[in-house]
Amino acid sequence: MEGRDRCCNWLKNHESLCNVLFTLFLGQIISFTLATTSFAASYLATRGVDVPVTQSFFTYFGLASIYGSIMLFRRKKLLVPWYYYALLAFVDVQGNLLFIKAFKYTSVTSVTLFDCWAIVWVMILTWLFLGTRYTVWQYIGAAICVVGLCFALLSDATIGGGGGSRPLFGDFLVIVATLFYALSNVGEEFCVKQKDIVEVISMLGVFGMLVSMCQIILFERQDLEAIEWSADIILVFAGFAVGTCLFYSLVPLIFKLSGATLFNLSILTSNMWSVVIRILFYHEEVNWLYYVSFAIVVVGLVIYCKTENKPEPIDTHVDGHLSIQYEVLGEESLQSRDGSIRA
Template sequence: MEEAAAAAPATAGAEPSPGAAAAAPRRLLALLGAKLCTWHIWKTIIQGQLISLFICGTAVTSQYLAEKYRVRTPMLQSFINYVLLLLVYTTMLAFRTGSDSLWQILKQRWWKYIFLGLVDVEANYVIVKAYQYTSLTSVQLLDCFGIPALMALSWFILRARYRMIHFVAVAICLLGVGAMVGADILAGRSESEGSHVVIGDVLVLLGASLYAISNVSEEYIVKNLSRVEFLGMVGLFGTIISGLQLAIVEHRELMRVQWNWEVALLFTAFALCMFALYSIMPVVMKATSATSVNLGILTSDLYSLFFGLFLFLYEFSALYIISFVIIMVGFILYISTPTRTAEPTELPQSASSGLDNAALKLEESDSDTPALTVQFTRGETVVVNTD
C-alpha cells in the first residue's frame, strides 16, 4: 500500500507522452468533424445556398433589364412579388377559421403588420436605389452593417445569447466579404456610374437597418406564430404599400418601358425567384436564425459574379474563389453551435418567500379540510388539492 501511495504522486505528476500529445489534435478534429457532418448542418448549408441562388436570380434579371433594355423599375418588380404572396398565402389565411383566420389576425395585430409591410417594402426599395448614387464596393461593404444590427436586435428582442465562436464566425464571414470587395477592385468593378456618394451610402445603411428589423420580426413570427401568417400579412400590406408607391414614384418609368416577350420573361423570372426566396427563407429561419441566414446569403454576390462572367463579360479573379471559401467556413462555423435563449427574469427572492408563506398559511388555516396549496405561476393563481 505504501509503495502504491508513493507511486501515485509520481504517476500524477508525470508529463504526458509524445503519443498522447499528438493524439489530442486528432481527437479535436474528429470531434469537430462529427459535429459538422450531420444532416441538420448540411441541410442548413443547402437551404442557405439555395436562398443565395434565388437572390442571385433577382440580381441578374434586374441587371439584365437595366443594362440591355434600360428598364429600372424596382418598385414594379417588388409589387409583382407581393401580389404573388397575396394570391397564395393571404388566400390561405382567408380560408382559415378560428383564431388563425385572416379576420382575427387583422383584428388583433393589423397595425403591427402595416409597420412590418412598410419596413419590408422600403428595405427592398432603398437598397436598389442606392446603386444609382454609390459604387458596388460601397454597397457590399456597408450592407454588412445589417449583420451586427441584426445580432443586436436579436439580443434585445429575441433574447438570443451568443458564444465566442459566433463572433469569430461573423468576423471570418466579414473577412470573406473584404476579399470579395478586393477582387472587385482588382477587376475594375468598383467604379460608380452615379453621383452623390454620401446619399448612396446613407441609403445602404438605412436599407441594411430596415432589413435587420424585417428579419428579426420574421424570425419571431415564424417561431411563435406561423410562416403562413407572416407571408400572408406581408403579401397583403406589401401589395397595398408598394402599389401606392409604384403609382407615385415610378409611373413615368412605366410609360417608358418597351414591352416585348423578353422583357416579360425577365420580369417573370425575377418574380418567381423573389417569391421562392420569400417562401423558403422563413423555413430556414425557423430551423436556425435570422443571423445565420444573413451570413449564408453573403455568397449571393459571388453567384451573381459567376453568372456575370458569361452574361456581362466580367473579369475573373482567384480572390473570388478564396472569398467564397472564407465565407462558407465562417457560415459553417456559426451554425455548428446553436445560440442560447435567455430565460425570463425570475421573481426576486423576497417576493418568492412571501408567496410561499401565503401558501403555508392557507394550508394551516383548517386542518379538518383538505389541504390546499396555492401555486403562483407568471402572475396566475392555481389551486391544487394535495389530498
C-alpha cells in the first residue's frame, strides 16, 4: 500500500511532465506516420500508379466507417450544418490529390519539406478571414521558413538536386496543395471548436468519400484499369489508407492536448524521416542544400512557436444557432489558428 501511495503521489506531482512526455510521444507517432504515408505515395508513383483520388478514397472510407458508426450509435443531430462539411471535404480532397500527384514529379524529401508552406497560407487566411493578429516574431519566424524553402527550391533547380522527372513542377503542386490544406485546416478549426471531434472526422470522411467517388468516375477510371495489380501494390495501398486514417485521427487529439506548438515541432522530424527513407530505400544522394533548408526551417518554426501566446476561448455563433469557440491571443491577437500545418 505504501509503495502504491508513493507511486500515486509521484504521478500527481509530475502530472504535467507526464502529459508533456505523452504529447511528445504522440507527436512523434504523427510525424512518423506522415513520413511513411509519403513513402507509400512515392512508392506507388515509382510503380506507375497514378490514381491519387483513389488513394484518398480509401482514407475517407476508413474514417467514415469508423467514426460514422460512432455517430450512428449516438443518434445526435449535427452541430455544424452539413454543407460546411461538404465544402471542407471538397477542399481537403483537392489538397490530397495535388499532394499525392507531386510524388510523380519530385522527391519524397521535397514533398515533405514543402508541406511546411501550409503555415504561411494559414497565417494569410486567418489574417484575412478570421481577423487573427500575429506578433512580429511570428512573422519573422514564418519569413525564415520561406527562406529555408527557397533553398530547397534552389536544390531542386540544380541538376539531380531533388530527384524526380520534373522537380520544380512537383514543388509547385505541393505549394498549391498546401493552400488547399490551409483552407481545410482553417475550416476544420472553425468546425472542431464545438468540441465534438468525432463529428468533424466522421463527416469529413463521409463527404470526402462522396467527392472522391465522383472524381474517380469522371477522371480516374482509365488509370485504374491500366494498373497491373500485385500483392505489394495492394499492401502499399492498404498501408497508405491505415496511415492516413491514423494521421487524421491523432492530429485533432494532439491539438486538444497541447496546441500547435508541439505539433509543429513534432512534424519537423517527418522531414528527417523522409531523408532517411530516401537514402535507405531509394539509394539516392541528398543535396547538401536540403540540410541547409531543413536547418533554416527548424529555426523559423522554433521562433514562430516560441513566441505564440496562450489562447483564451470565446464563443461566437454561425447562422444564429451554432455556438463555436474561437481562440483569442493575449495582447496582439483576436483569434488564433496557432499556425498549424493540416490536420
